Amino acid sequence: MFAQCVIRLCGCCGRASAFSGIAPLAAVIGNQCLVERASVGTLSRRTVGWQCRNSKVKSVSFWGLRGGSGTTSTVAMVGEALHALGESVLMVDVNPSDVLRLHFNVDYGGQNGWALALAQATPWQDEGFVLEENMWLLPYGRHGLNSIEALATPLDQSDEFWCEALRRLDGQFSWVLFDLPAGGSAYPKLRATSGLDIMVTSVDTGCHILLLQHEIAATTRILINAYDPSRALCNDLLLEWRHRYQAHLLPVYIHRDEGVHEALAQKTPVSRCYPDCAASRDALSLATWLLAQKKAAS
Numbered sequence: 001m002f003a004q005c006v007i008r009l010c011g012c013c014g015r016a017s018a019f020s021g022i023a024p025l026a027a028v029i030g031n032q033c034l035v036e037r038a039s040v041g042t043l044s045r046r047t048v049g050w051q052c053r054n055s056k057v058k059s060v061s062f063w064g065l066r067g068g069s070g071t072t073s074t075v076a077m078v079g080e081a082l083h084a085l086g087e088s089v090l091m092v093d094v095n096p097s098d099v100l101r102l103h104f105n106v107d108y109g110g111q112n113g114w115a116l117a118l119a120q121a122t123p124w125q126d127e128g129f130v131l132e133e134n135m136w137l138l139p140y141g142r143h144g145l146n147s148i149e150a151l152a153t154p155l156d157q158s159d160e161f162w163c164e165a166l167r168r169l170d171g172q173f174s175w176v177l178f179d180l181p182a183g184g185s186a187y188p189k190l191r192a193t194s195g196l197d198i199m200v201t202s203v204d205t206g207c208h209i210l211l212l213q214h215e216i217a218a219t220t221r222i223l224i225n226a227y228d229p230s231r232a233l234c235n236d237l238l239l240e241w242r243h244r245y246q247a248h249l250l251p252v253y254i255h256r257d258e259g260v261h262e263a264l265a266q267k268t269p270v271s272r273c274y275p276d277c278a279a280s281r282d283a284l285s286l287a288t289w290l291l292a293q294k295k296a297a298s
C-alpha cells in the first residue's frame, strides 16, 4: 500500500499541483500496458495510438564526467523534450543526491523512492510520480532511506536490480532515462545494458584534464554541456575535442544558458519554462536525434 502524491505541471506557468485521477506508476508495470488499462478511464484514446507501444524500450544512461556537469538538468530537459515530441518517458533518479525530483517540483523532503522500496523489499512501482500523461518520474528516495533502520535488501545490488527491472519495463515506455552518479564507476551493468551510455561533460579545462585521464568505453558517447560560443577557450576546447574524441562526441551539444539556472529555481524543466531559450532548443535537437537513432535501429 502506498500514499501516492501525484503532481501535474501547469502548461502555462509550469507550477505543479497535486491531483488524482491518472494511474500511478504501478499501473504501468503490470502485464498489461497502461494505455490499455486506462483507455476507458482517464486517458484518452490518443494514447492508445502510442507509436512505440510494441517496440523495445529505449534506455539511456546519463552520467557526468565529474559532479556538477549538468547531468540532472540534461535528463530533465531531454525527458521533457521527448515527451513534447509525443514519446512516453520514465525518468529514474539513481543518484543518491535525489535532485531530479526538484526539477519537477516533487517535494525534496518526501520519502518516496525506488531505493527505499528496494531496501524495504516493497514494490518500487508504487514509488513513482505521474507528472503528466505519458511522463513519469521515479525518485531515489534519499529521505525515506534515512528514515529506516535496517535494509531488507542491500543497496549494492542496485545495478543488477535495475538491469532486471529494465527487462520488465520492456514495451511499457518509449524511453527510460537514468540519472546516474558522476564519475562513471557506478552502475557498470546498467550502463552496458542501456541502449545509449552518455557522459555529460562541461567545456572547461578541468573536464579537459579529466577526459585525458579517463578511459572512454567504446560505446560511451560524450554530450557537451554548457558550451559558450563567446568564450575563446570553449571554442578551442571544442576544436580539440572534435579532433580527439570524434567517435564519441554526440552531434548535438547544449549551450550555457541562464535559463537552466532559472528553471531549477522554479523547479520546472527549462524546456517548459523557457521553450525558446538556447538550452531548450538544444534539448529538442537532442531528443530529435535520439528519435532518429531509435527509428534507424528499428
Ligand SMILES: Nc1ncnc2c1ncn2[C@@H]1O[C@H](COP(=O)(O)OP(=O)(O)OP(=O)(O)O)[C@@H](O)[C@H]1O
Pocket (backbone or CB within 6 Å): 064, 066, 067, 068, 069, 070, 071, 072, 073, 074, 095, 097, 099, 181, 182, 225, 226, 227, 254, 255, 256, 257, 258, 260, 261, 262, 264, 279
Ligand atoms: N547548460 C547549462 N547552462 C547553465 N547552467 C547549467 C547548465 N547545465 C547545468 N547548469 C547548472 O549547473 C548546476 C549543476 O547542474 P546539475 O545539477 O544538472 O549537475 P549534475 O551533473 O547533475 O550534478 P551532480 O553531479 O551533483 O549530480 C545547476 O545549478 C544547473 O542549473
Ligand SMILES: [Mg+2]
Pocket (backbone or CB within 6 Å): 071, 072, 073, 095, 097, 099, 179
Ligand atoms: Mg545530478
